[in-house]
Amino acid sequence: MGLEDKWHKNETIYSMDVETFYDSDGDGVGDFQGLIDRLGYLSRLGVSCIWLLPFYETPNLDNGYDIADYYQVDSRLGTLGDFVEFTHEARARGIRVIIDMVVNHTSDQHPWFQAARRDPDSPYRDYYVWTDEPAQAPDKDTFFPGEEEDVWNYDEVAEAYYYHRFYRFQPDLNLRNPDVREEIRKILGFWLELGVSGFRVDAATLMIDQKGDLPPLEEPHSVLKEMKSFVRSREGDAVLLAEADDAPDELEAYFGEDGNEMDLLLNFVLNAHLTHALAREEASPLVAGLERLPDVSGTGQWANFLRNYDELNVGRLSGGARAEVFETFGPEERMRIYGRGLRRRLAPMLEGDPDRIELAYSLLFALPGTPIIVSGDEIGMGEDLSLPGRNAVRTPLHWSDDPNAGFSNGDPDDLVRGIIDEGPFSYEHVNVAAQRAEQNSLLDRMSRLIGTRKECPSLGWGAHTVLATDSDSVFANRYDWEENTVVTVHNLAADTATVPLDLGDPDDPLHRLVGAGEHTRRDDGRVAVELGGYEYCWLRVGAEHATRHW
Structure with missing residues (x-):
């Protein structure tokens, strides 16, 4: 495999949620036409790959990670035609697109689950994990302590309990079932035909874990290897980026043998140690994090990040280190979540200091792996702690100091989420337009860093x-x-x-x-x-x- 086939080694990935990027029609929700309109901004920034959060048809109870139809675009965001136009326009600007692939679970509104719960003899019944006696199943913790009490939920229509590691409206798929694996291949093939360059595999660790009271998979990683084999058979340079939040000594296995599994892994271990280093203002925690990682240079690559759209998870740190991070970056209880993370943006964690923010991103770009930027961090946006849970860091992008931060010309009450309009991180102080006009703004510095990283293939190879x-x-x-x-x-x-x-x-x-x-x-x-x-x-x-x- 040549350099061109491993294009991901020297890219900068921009993670974004369509609904909070730019609203083109004034309904208060970002959409694909808005994204198309603002591709020039991403091109000027130097972004060469976009990672889209879920945009499928959904009840939208978990930011789109509860999918009701894998083959349709959420009507609030546009149409399939809009999506194809977007991938075409992005490709014309030299920007690749990878999309979230959420196949550990579905929404409970998905037709598969509705058929499964209505009829015990339905072929879809075995698409999910059911039991009559949850007390006899292996004990598992819910992923959202304080919000969900159990991984089993009783369904009155089915008269049985179904398994869910996330929210109760997200029943887990039974990945032992070959029919489910075939469905996954069909979904992957569909979106490859529409122009995507790869997939971010959501909850990869839970996909290969034992589900409920089912026997463990004979070869747990076979699910991910099948996905890789299929994707590469359709598009030779398509990549898989896995959300694999696993113990350090388990991570190397996700790349497979000779690179026959995942191409990239989100680097949760190093992210936690990097955060600790920034909190302590010392290099030793970062060096320790690098030493905990296996050498994967021959098979794959890390995907490094400072923040994402979930909590900043420092659960892989020791208790003392985690406490130090919380004390420095999350001194208030409302800044913390699930006992393991922070629901804050990077800029306010670093007190809005552009020099510290630039240093943090330079450090990120200088680490072995592919860097990821979360939309809004390039201008130093803050969080809204009045919003529940993870939504604190999921507010619309600030385009200008116009009403609604230039995100939408709709009624403020109709916005997908409120604009940050108070304090030093309000849209009047932090926005794209102001930083475009200012020499050496954070946006200008970020663009310079992205360009420098692109000029240094040594960092990828x-x-x-x-x-x-x-x-x-x-x-x-x-x-x-x-x-x-x-x-x-x-x-x-x-x-x-x-x-x-x-x-x-x-x-x-x-x-x-x-x-x-x-x-x-x-x-x-x-x-x-x-x-x-x-x-x-x-x-x-x-x-x-x-x-x-x-």
Whole structure:
């Protein structure tokens, strides 16, 4: 498989929810025509891949993750024709599209479930997991403590209990059933035909877990391997990005043998450790996180992120580290959720300081893997803690200081969610239009970082090494790929720090790629990098531009 087939190694992924991006028709809900209208914004930002949250027909009780029809677009967002127009226009701008694929469960309004509950002899009955005696089933915890008490729910029509690890309106599919697996292949094939370049596989860990009182899958990962085999048979360069929030020693298995399973894994382990490093303003938690990860350079790649549309999950940290993160970034109880996470945006966690936010994203982009940005973080949006649960970080994008933040010209009461209109993160202070007009705004800095990352294929393809420094606050790393070497150095603290680094041949020229840090050659041949508070520096060693011998 060549470089072109592994396009995901050097991309920046922009995660977005259609309903909160831009409303084209004034009904208060973002839509595909609005997304088409604003593709130029994403192109200018430098985004090369869009990850769409669920947009299928849905009762919309869990932000679209309760799907009632896998073959239809939610009518609030547009039509199938609008979707095809969107993928065509995105491709014309060099932007690929991956979409959420939610096949661990369906909505309880899905025709499969409705048929299953009405007739015990229906072929759809075995699409789900049923029992008459839930007390005899293996004990499982609900994924939403405090909101759901049990993973079994009694259905009066079926006169039986069905299994759900998420909400009770999201019954789990029985992935032991070959007919269910065939349905999944049909769904994947349908959307590949409409122009997508891959799928984000929701709840991959739960898909391969034992469900209810069913016997475990003989080969749990076979479900994911079948998806990969089918997708690649239809589109040779299509990718699968898995939500696999599993123990570190289990993660390597998701990539399969010789890359025959997932192409990318959301890096929950490193995300938690990166958050701890930012809270402590020290590099050691980040180094520890990298050391916990298996080496997957030969089979797959990590998908790294600072925030997503769920809670910022720090459950993989030790109790003391988790408490430290909560104290620093979530001092109020209302900022926390499920005992494991924060329902906050990055910018307010970092007190709205553009230098700290830029540092955090430079650090993200400098880690081994593919970086993901959540829509709105490129301008430093805040959260709305008055909204319930995860919705605090799911408010509409601020386009301008016009009414409704330029998101919609509809009635404010009709908006899918309210606009942030108070405090330092209100739409009047934080919006796209203002930052477009301002040189060196956060939006400008983010675009520069994305462009620099794209110019450095070494970060996607090269061998990664953490460099020792004599400063607790400084993280330094190096990538080597063919004749290309890139070094990044980040100061996580407010105090100035200078670190000497051994970068090899003292005659090799150094070229600064991005960042404000200064570097000088010392008499002993090492390079001294001086960084002010929250500053960073990317250096290319040797050739001024990336080279490759074909």
